[in-house]
Structure formats: C-alpha cells, structure tokens
Amino acid sequence: MDQKERIAKILELLQEKEKLDAVELAEYFQISKDSIRRDILLIVNEGLAERYRGGITLPIIKTKIEDYSKRLVVNSPEKIQIAKSAVRQISEDQTIWLDVSTTVQFIAKELTQKNVLVVTNSIDNAISATEKSKEQAVFLLGGYFNPASHLLHGTSVINQLANFYFDIAFIGASGINESGLFYSELEDIELKQTIIQNAKRTCVLLDSTKVRNTTNFKLDFTNIDLLITDKPLPETINKQLRKDEVKIILVEGGKK
Incomplete structure (x- = not known):
C-alpha cells in the first residue's frame, strides 16, 4: 500500500472513529513511526485533521467553514437530490421554514406548490424562491445582516x-454524530430550538460530508421528525435516530 492509498484509509478510519492514535496506526499499517508521522503531517497540513499529542482528530468544523458561495457549489448534485426529496414533503397552502443552509436553499429553487408561505432569515432563500415565480409569498425575518452568509x-x-406556526420546517446542520446535530454558533442552537417548537414537523437536510463533523454547539434529536441525506449513515447514528423516532430518507442513488 503506497502513501496515497494509506492516507485514504486513514481518512476513512478517522470518519468512523473521530480520533486516531499514531502508534496504533503504525501497527495497523505495519509501518514505522516516522512513516506514520509523515502521513499525519500531510493530513494535518491539508486541514483534514487536527493534531493532538499522540495522534489526530477530526477538525472542529468552525475552523474550516468555507465561504458561503463556494459551499453552495460543493456537492451540488447531491444537495439538489436531497432538496428535491424535501420538496415532496410540502403540500399546497402550507407555511414552511427554510433555514440558512446551502442544501436548504435548493428547496427554494425547486418549490412549485401553490399558496405556500416561505418564512426565512436568508436573503438567498428569498431571492431563490421568487426567481421561478414572482407570485411566491415570502416573509423575510428582520435583524442584523451577516454579509458572509447573507442571513439576518x-x-x-x-x-x-x-x-x-410551520407545517414543516427545513433545517440544516454543520455536522452530525450519535449525540445530535452540530452548529457553528451558540445563537444557532436557540434559533433552531425556537423553530422546532413552532413547527408541526421538522426535517433536517444533511449531505454526507457532514457526517462526524463536530463543533462546540450541539442540538439533540428531540422533536426531529425526518432526516434526508445522500449516503447511508454509520449504523451507530442510525440506531440513535431510530431510538429517537427520526425517519431517515436516503435519496435516489444514495448508496455505498
């Protein structure tokens, strides 16, 4: 196994375990400690992991959040498929919440149901929802403007x-593991909790790149009804979602 193949395997193990010990990695690959240190250095320098004494961990997502416009095009085919599945959850004459999320924004682009009131704090969502139909009703919540993510x-x-009171609320997340959903700011948690409390149903849209990403701020799965994603989740996360009675929808083509 060459270094390129080895690094790919290390990243796969890191997604599964979140934390890896350098000595154990050297034993796993049957290579020297110096060789595994070079592998770790390369992974860390690429921003794919954070180093701690003795090994590596998944990076804190807040430190690698990309520019919003760039994130919109990352994994766009998968995000579009997730959004199309989400749109099928919407009926005419409903009031819906659209979160500030690059995946959720595609819902606004795909929305065709009549007499739907879109409520959002995202300027991008408001624009996307009205591009297809100038008659689309949108209520844009007011607040301080964040120029980086175009939110209020x-x-x-x-x-x-x-x-x-929302018939269905669509929210995103920066990451997910067995303990819940992760967000980059404490204010996100209060906002999401308020949205969930005021929604008949809450649906999380999450592309597979978010799996095992963690931050300092977490929301558990309480009162989450549905999660739509593009690839099978680790069984440990599936088990917790089933325990919390969260239905999982895997979009078409979402196979290993």
Missing part, C-alpha cells in the same frame, strides 16, 4: 418566530 440574525429574528 439577532434577538429580533427569534422574537418574530413566535408569530408563526
């Missing part, structure tokens, strides 16, 4: 949410 945020956004 702050206590005023959360306060306005109390005036709505």
Whole structure:
C-alpha cells in the first residue's frame, strides 16, 4: 500500500472513529513511526485533521467553514437530490421554514406548490424562491445582516418566530454524530430550538460530508421528525435516530 492509498484509509478510519492514535496506526499499517508521522503531517497540513499529542482528530468544523458561495457549489448534485426529496414533503397552502443552509436553499429553487408561505432569515432563500415565480409569498425575518452568509440574525429574528406556526420546517446542520446535530454558533442552537417548537414537523437536510463533523454547539434529536441525506449513515447514528423516532430518507442513488 503506497502513501496515497494509506492516507485514504486513514481518512476513512478517522470518519468512523473521530480520533486516531499514531502508534496504533503504525501497527495497523505495519509501518514505522516516522512513516506514520509523515502521513499525519500531510493530513494535518491539508486541514483534514487536527493534531493532538499522540495522534489526530477530526477538525472542529468552525475552523474550516468555507465561504458561503463556494459551499453552495460543493456537492451540488447531491444537495439538489436531497432538496428535491424535501420538496415532496410540502403540500399546497402550507407555511414552511427554510433555514440558512446551502442544501436548504435548493428547496427554494425547486418549490412549485401553490399558496405556500416561505418564512426565512436568508436573503438567498428569498431571492431563490421568487426567481421561478414572482407570485411566491415570502416573509423575510428582520435583524442584523451577516454579509458572509447573507442571513439576518439577532434577538429580533427569534422574537418574530413566535408569530408563526410551520407545517414543516427545513433545517440544516454543520455536522452530525450519535449525540445530535452540530452548529457553528451558540445563537444557532436557540434559533433552531425556537423553530422546532413552532413547527408541526421538522426535517433536517444533511449531505454526507457532514457526517462526524463536530463543533462546540450541539442540538439533540428531540422533536426531529425526518432526516434526508445522500449516503447511508454509520449504523451507530442510525440506531440513535431510530431510538429517537427520526425517519431517515436516503435519496435516489444514495448508496455505498
């Protein structure tokens, strides 16, 4: 096994275990400690892992969040398929929440149902929802403008949410593991909790690149009804989702 193949395997193991010990890796591949140190150095320098004394861990997602416009095109085919599946959950005459998420934004582009009220704090969602039909009703929550992600945020956004009851809310996440969904800011948690409390159903849209990504801020699976993704999740995550009665939809073509 050459270095390229070995690094691919290390990254696969890292996704599964989140933390890897250098000595154990050297034994696993039957190579010297110096060789595994070179592999680890290359992985860390590429920003694919964080180093700790004795090994590597998955990076904190907040440190590698990309520019919003760039993230929109990353894995776009998968995100579009997830969004198309999500749109099928929407009926006419409903009120829906669209989260600030590059995957969720594709829902706005695919929406064709009549008499749907879209509520969002994303300027991109508002524009996307009205590009196909100028008649599409959109309520844009007001707050402080974040130029990096084109969202409106702050206590005023959360306060306005109390005036709505959603037939279905679509939310994204920065990551997922067995313990819940992860977000880059503490304010995200309060916002998501308020949305979930004011929704009949809540659907999480998550592409497979988010699996095992973690941050400092976590939301458990309580009151999450549905999760749509593009590849099978690790069985340990599936088991927890089943325990919390979260239905999983794997989009067409979402196979190992």
